[in-house]
Amino acid sequence: xxxxxxxxxxxxxxxxxxxxxxxxxxxxxxxxxxxxxxxxxxxxxxxxxxxxxxxxxxxxxxxxxxxxxxxxxxxxxxxxxxxxxxxxxxxxxxxxxxxxxxxxxxxxxxxxxxxxxxxxxxxxxxxxxxxxxxxxxxxxxxxxxxxxxxxxxxxxxxxxxxxxxxxxxxxxxx
Numbered sequence: 001x002x003x004x005x006x007x008x009x010x011x012x013x014x015x016x017x018x019x020x021x022x023x024x025x026x027x028x029x030x031x032x033x034x035x036x037x038x039x040x041x042x043x044x045x046x047x048x049x050x051x052x053x054x055x056x057x058x059x060x061x062x063x064x065x066x067x068x069x070x071x072x073x074x075x076x077x078x079x080x081x082x083x084x085x086x087x088x089x090x091x092x093x094x095x096x097x098x099x100x101x102x103x104x105x106x107x108x109x110x111x112x113x114x115x116x117x118x119x120x121x122x123x124x125x126x127x128x129x130x131x132x133x134x135x136x137x138x139x140x141x142x143x144x145x146x147x148x149x150x151x152x153x154x155x156x157x158x159x160x161x162x163x164x165x166x167x168x169x170x171x172x173x174x
Contacts, residue, residue, distance in 0.1 A: 088144065101125060
């Protein structure tokens, strides 16, 4: 087989030989490029998996300390201060009004048994009322928590921001 291919190659004109060699080199480059991408993706996935395993091992080795801290925190919670879905909505509106913000649109309710969350969107909010609102939510901790917080400056204004946050509350029912 190889002798047949060699005889075929040697019987060609110089320009045909160069064309065949260039096609072979191009095919090899394409294969090596594809192999490099796949190998890079594999190593990246392998590193991410190792990082995840290290993090899981850390959580598992500290399991008893985490569980004891969780029990202590749960013992300190007063069930009457926890919020149900409606109570969380009313409290967020009250905190916004007290901070000097207009009633923000509070949407995207997610209710799971014992946990309630809302998305609060503050458009064109001034910095000081926004800071006061944030601090008043922090004072409600651990009864109200901020799960996500996104702050974006408004275009065309140096004094206002748009804030989108997801707040949540755990309801303890006696």
